[in-house]
Amino acid sequence: MKKTFKLDHPKIKVPRVVDSVKHEIKKFLKKERANPLPAGARYWGFDCKVGQSEETATEVHLSSLTKRIDELVENNIMTIYVAITPQAIEVEEPPVSTEEES
Numbered sequence: 001m002k003k004t005f006k007l008d009h010p011k012i013k014v015p016r017v018v019d020s021v022k023h024e025i026k027k028f029l030k031k032e033r034a035n036p037l038p039a040g041a042r043y044w045g046f047d048c049k050v051g052q053s054e055e056t057a058t059e060v061h062l063s064s065l066t067k068r069i070d071e072l073v074e075n076n077i078m079t080i081y082v083a084i085t086p087q088a089i090e091v092e093e094p095p096v097s098t099e100e101e102s
Contacts (some may be wrong), residue, residue, distance in 0.1 A: 001028045002083045032086045041088035049083040
């Protein structure tokens, strides 16, 4: 998902628009997590970027994405760019010990 959100609306107040942006992000994550995993993958991971524009967007961890959006809104930035790229994460299993316990 690569999208630029405009937070200024003639009839809707900014906090409600921010809530709808966060809801749209959560809806996207839920939809992507429901997709079947490729062979060998254990779970879905997400690369996230957020900023005022595509050029100024910085990478953030998924858990701090909404906090970063709130920071941008506090600084009176009325345009927010969000990019979320899903990636299937493969986890290597630890080697199984073949020694028998006595």
